[in-house]
Amino acid sequence: NLSADGDYGESEGKKNLERLSGESQFNYNWGRKSFWFVVGTANHDDMASLDYRLVASPGVGYKLLSTGKPNLSVEIGPAYMAEQYRNESGDGYIAIRLGQKLEYIINQYSKVTQQCSFLTNVSNIDDTIIHAEIAVESVLTKRLNLRITLKDDFVNRPGAEAEKNDLYLISSLVLKL
Numbered sequence: 427n428l429s430a431d432g433d434y435g436e437s438e439g440k441k442n443l444e445r446l447s448g449e450s451q452f453n454y455n456w457g458r459k460s461f462w463f464v465v466g467t468a469n470h471d472d473m474a475s476l477d478y479r480l481v482a483s484p485g486v487g488y489k490l491l492s493t494g495k496p497n498l499s500v501e502i503g504p505a506y507m508a509e510q511y512r513n514e515s516g517d518g519y520i521a522i523r524l525g526q527k528l529e530y531i532i533n534q535y536s537k538v539t540q541q542c543s544f545l546t547n548v549s550n551i552d553d554t555i556i557h558a559e560i561a562v563e564s565v566l567t568k569r570l571n572l573r574i575t576l577k578d579d580f581v582n583r584p585g586a587e588a589e590k591n592d593l594y595l596i597s598s599l600v601l602k603l
Contacts (some may be wrong), residue, residue, distance in 0.1 A: 427449070427450065427451045427452075428448075428449070428450050429448065429449050429450075430446075430447070430448040430449075431446075431447055431448075431598070432445065432446045432447075433445045433594070433596070441472075441473075442473065443473060444470075444471070444472035444473060445469070445470065445471045445472070445473070446468075446469070446470040447467070447468065447469045447470070448467065448468045448469075449465065449466070449467045449468075450465070450466045450467075451463060451464070451465040451466075452464050452465075453487070459488055459489040459490075459492060460486065460487070460488055460489075461486070461487045461488075461489070461499075462484070462485070462486060462487075463484065463485055463486070463487050463501060463503070464482075464483070464484045465481075465482075465483050465485075465501075465523075465525075466480075466481065466482050466483075467479075467480070467481045468480050468481075471588075471592075473588070474581075474584060474585055474587075474588035474589075474592065475511050475512040475513070475584075475585035475586065475587045475588055476509065476510075476511055476512075476585060476588070477510040477511065477512055478508075478509065478510050479507065479508070479509040479510075480507070480508045480509070481505055481506070481507045481521075481523070481545065482505065482506050483503050483504065483505035483506070483521075483523045484503050484504070485501055485502050485503015485504070485523065486501070486502060486503065487499050487500060487501040487502075487525075488500055494531070495530065495531050496528070496529070496530045496531075497527075497528070497529045497530075498526075498527070498528045498529075499526070499527050500524075500525065500526050501523070501524070501525035501526070501527075502522070502523070502524050502525075503522075503523050504520060504521070504522060504523070505520070505521040505522065505523040505545060506518065506519075506520060506521070507519055507521050507545060507547075511584075511585035511586070511588075512585060512587075513586070514585065514586070519547050519548075519549065519550075519553070520547075520548050520549070521545045521546055521547050521548060522545070522546055522548055523543065523544070523545050524543070524544040525541070525542065525543040525544070526541065526542050526543075527539075527540075527541045528540040528541070534565075535564055535565045536562065536563065536564040536565070537562075537563050538560070538561070538562050538563075539559075539560070539561045539563065540558075540559070540560045540561075541557075541558070541559055542556070542557065542558040542559075543556070543557045543558075544556050552582055552583060553582060553583050554580075554581075554582040554583075555579075555580065555581050555582070556578075556579075556580040557577070557578075557579050557580075558577070558578045559575055559576065559577040559578070560575070560576050561573050561574065561575040561576070562574050563600065566599075568602075569601060569602050569603075570599060570600070570601060570602070571599070571600040571602065572597070572598075572599060572600075573597070573598050573599075573600050574595075574596070574597050575594075575595070575596045575597075575598065576593075576594070576595055576596075577592075577593070577594040577596065578591065578592070578593050578594075579591070579592045579594075580592075
C-alpha cells in the first residue's frame with residue numbers, strides 16, 4: 427500500500443493549514459491470519475512547527491476478522507522515529523508501535539474504514555503520538571470515489587508553537603489506478 431496526501435488552507439488571506447504526509451506498508455502473509463509487515467511514514471506540518479517526522483517500523487500482525495465484509499487486524503513492532511521541529515534540534519529514538527485497522531464493506535458501493543496507531547518512545551513514555559481516523563467511502567465512477575474522513579492526531583510533546591491535539595474533517599476524491 428502507498429498513500430500520500432497534502433492539505434493547504436487559508437482564511438482571510440492568512441495560511442491556517444499546510445500539511446504533507448505519506449505512508450507505505452508492505453505485508454507478507456505467513457499464516458492464514460498472521461503476517462509480517464514493514465511500514466514507513468513521513469510527515470510535515472507547518473502549522474505545528476514540524477519540519478519532518480519519519481517513522482520506520484517492522485513487526486507482526488494478526489487478522490482477528492478476515493471474512494471479507496468486516497476485516498480487523500492488529501499490529502505490533504519496534505520503530506525508529508526521527509523528528510525535527512522548527513527552531514529545535516532534531517531527535518531520533520527507538521519506539522514501540524501498536525496499530526489497529528478495521529474495514530467494513532457496507533455494500534458494493536460503500537465502505538467504512540477505521541484505523542489507529544500508537545507510538546511511544548521506549549526511553550520516555552511521555553513522548554507519545556496517537557493517530558486515529560475513521561472514513562466513509564462511496565463509489566462515484568469506476569475509478570473515482572468520494573471519501574469523508576475524520577482524523578485526530580495527538581502528540582503528547584508537540585513543538586513549542588503547537589497544540590497537543592489536531593482534529594480534521596476532510597472530504598477527498600480517491601483515484602483508483
